[in-house]
Amino acid sequence: MKRQAExxxxxxxxxxxxxxDLMPKMPVPFGDDISAYEINNKTVAVLKTDMLxxxxxxxxxxxxxxxxxxxxxxxxSDFAAKGVKPRVALVSLGLPxxxxxxxxxxxxxGLNAGAREYDCYVVGGDTGxxxxxxxxxSLFGVARGDELxxxxxxxxxxxxxxxxxxxxxSAGLMILLNNLRVAPRLRKVLVxxxxxxxxxxxxxxxxxxxxxxxxxxxSSDGLAWSLHELSxxxxxxxxxxxxxxxxxxxxxAELHGxxxxxxxLYGGEEYELVLTVKPERWEKAQQALGEVGGVLLPIGKVTSxxxxxxxxxxxxxxxxxxxxxxFMSAQVL
Amino acid sequence: MKRQAExxxxxxxxxxxxxxDLMPKMPVPFGDDISAYEINNKTVAVLKTDMLxxxxxxxxxxxxxxxxxxxxxxxxSDFAAKGVKPRVALVSLGLPxxxxxxxxxxxxxGLNAGAREYDCYVVGGDTGxxxxxxxxxSLFGVARGDELxxxxxxxxxxxxxxxxxxxxxSAGLMILLNNLRVAPRLRKVLVxxxxxxxxxxxxxxxxxxxxxxxxxxxSSDGLAWSLHELSxxxxxxxxxxxxxxxxxxxxxAELHGxxxxxxxLYGGEEYELVLTVKPERWEKAQQALGEVGGVLLPIGKVTSxxxxxxxxxxxxxxxxxxxxxxFMSAQVL
Numbered sequence: 173m174k175r176q177a178e179x180x181x182x183x184x185x186x187x188x189x190x191x192x193d194l195m196p197k198m199p200v201p202f203g204d205d206i207s208a209y210e211i212n213n214k215t216v217a218v219l220k221t222d223m224l225x226x227x228x229x230x231x232x233x234x235x236x237x238x239x240x241x242x243x244x245x246x247x248x249s250d251f252a253a254k255g256v257k258p259r260v261a262l263v264s265l266g267l268p269x270x271x272x273x274x275x276x277x278x279x280x281x282g283l284n285a286g287a288r289e290y291d292c293y294v295v296g297g298d299t300g301x302x303x304x305x306x307x308x309x310s311l312f313g314v315a316r317g318d319e320l321x322x323x324x325x326x327x328x329x330x331x332x333x334x335x336x337x338x339x340x341x342s343a344g345l346m347i348l349l350n351n352l353r354v355a356p357r358l359r360k361v362l363v364x365x366x367x368x369x370x371x372x373x374x375x376x377x378x379x380x381x382x383x384x385x386x387x388x389x390x391s392s393d394g395l396a397w398s399l400h401e402l403s404x405x406x407x408x409x410x411x412x413x414x415x416x417x418x419x420x421x422x423x424x425a426e427l428h429g430x431x432x433x434x435x436x437l438y439g440g441e442e443y444e445l446v447l448t449v450k451p452e453r454w455e456k457a458q459q460a461l462g463e464v465g466g467v468l469l470p471i472g473k474v475t476s477x478x479x480x481x482x483x484x485x486x487x488x489x490x491x492x493x494x495x496x497x498x499f500m501s502a503q504v505l
Numbered sequence: 506m507k508r509q510a511e512x513x514x515x516x517x518x519x520x521x522x523x524x525x526d527l528m529p530k531m532p533v534p535f536g537d538d539i540s541a542y543e544i545n546n547k548t549v550a551v552l553k554t555d556m557l558x559x560x561x562x563x564x565x566x567x568x569x570x571x572x573x574x575x576x577x578x579x580x581x582s583d584f585a586a587k588g589v590k591p592r593v594a595l596v597s598l599g600l601p602x603x604x605x606x607x608x609x610x611x612x613x614x615g616l617n618a619g620a621r622e623y624d625c626y627v628v629g630g631d632t633g634x635x636x637x638x639x640x641x642x643s644l645f646g647v648a649r650g651d652e653l654x655x656x657x658x659x660x661x662x663x664x665x666x667x668x669x670x671x672x673x674x675s676a677g678l679m680i681l682l683n684n685l686r687v688a689p690r691l692r693k694v695l696v697x698x699x700x701x702x703x704x705x706x707x708x709x710x711x712x713x714x715x716x717x718x719x720x721x722x723x724s725s726d727g728l729a730w731s732l733h734e735l736s737x738x739x740x741x742x743x744x745x746x747x748x749x750x751x752x753x754x755x756x757x758a759e760l761h762g763x764x765x766x767x768x769x770l771y772g773g774e775e776y777e778l779v780l781t782v783k784p785e786r787w788e789k790a791q792q793a794l795g796e797v798g799g800v801l802l803p804i805g806k807v808t809s810x811x812x813x814x815x816x817x818x819x820x821x822x823x824x825x826x827x828x829x830x831x832f833m834s835a836q837v838l
Contacts, residue, residue, distance in 0.1 A: 192626075295541075298554055
């Protein structure tokens, strides 16, 4: 009989789903970034819950204010990927007995800051005693059912795009976990990407309104895993010919003898959006992003052949379907 | 600087609220059993999150299936108190590394059972590693804004009613925590009240539809504390002249030299509803409850004089504003 530590998060979710009765007419299938409930013909309620636990999600150097903020932002990122504005948040807090009042105040400040940055309010919650600091955030929003950008609509020929370059959080996390010495300016950019993540909400909402996107996911489990999930949900493959490497991640990789491609593909908690756009909607998508001050980087094409292929410097290599996973990743760190 | 263990749950919630920006036009104030968001003129989204942690909320003798079910039911009870049917649930699970696959399956079974008993579906969630078993359930439902039974509407002269007798869970918890020997039939009733709690959903929904209730709360923190909360929110007092003692709790108190009144007032996790009803709506309320097979026990009157008074056997005593509180209660157990 396997134990949790050997099962891994994704297998655990499969096991749990097997025991759940399936709601008839689910507007969004199990396993997409958010859940939904049809309020009426036009409107769906959009719901998400994601839990931050200090021992696996809060690296050394992250303050409790930053942890509280991150717990909200990681949920907002899933709303961003579906193109939906979150309206209100509820928070369940598990607090160890020896936590000081000041620590609780910091957490609360961070929760409020994370919500307010995305025009959302914390309107309720619950606290209880726990051995770890546990911050379980639930978000609620409303959307038109036909506006949700699901994982399942990518078709061969669509353009694969992302909202920013990759690799910074992998590098930042390495610096924090191994207390690496790095030049201050480089360190700041890389570490900030971990400590103060940004959800691409305005980008997601603009793209949804412009109806440019055929499939979408956030990249909290890494670029490779996000592509893998899109590929499974849409039953397509991907050819990535312009891997979006962050220049700071390239510099860090160079200095430490690491492969920047690895950092960009298999990191996590990067919170960019990974989307597919119909070629005829490409200009419209760029325009929509430009209007909100975002960027849209084309990185490749959707293919009919299954599998993920990276084309770089004339060479092809397979992108493995692996990524950041709390339990498993925690084991190797 | 105080630590969590000394602060207690209610003080912690106050501290957190101080740091939260208040959403304009909240349909339900902070601190009521549920939170709400106005979707349109008529409809509000109703939201609740409550976290179960094994070390404070799962007594010895409770299986993981029962724990999973309880995590849902304790949230449903808050919906019941507001008269709202929950539609979907999301679950965040914190799972210790050494938890077996069978344990996870049991938890999932319980979550599904708890939801399905109240015609609700688990539609999403998240898992992560934690030191304790943490089950954070979020419920969502929709209601007409003017149908919600808040804590704040009790007026002098209203009848105080409950949906069942009190004291069984206090006794049941004592049996489980202290491994007491009790006759099998008595034990079964008392222990079952702890292991398989029932939310009074059909009762709450029927009363809300019949528009009979001026104020309402669930009794998860004990009868005394529920009355205290209603009294603060409505700015009234209570005279309780027919304390609803469960006969099994009286028998248990007799056998063990305990005060049954204490068991009934200051226990917790009893999940009955405590409501106030206008005298002219009393018959209508009884009829509404009769139609769904529930009971409505009148236990006293709302008074204009602040404070909670118990009148029993011709004697008056003050009902103290104390009750079941996770952190504090955990210390004395």
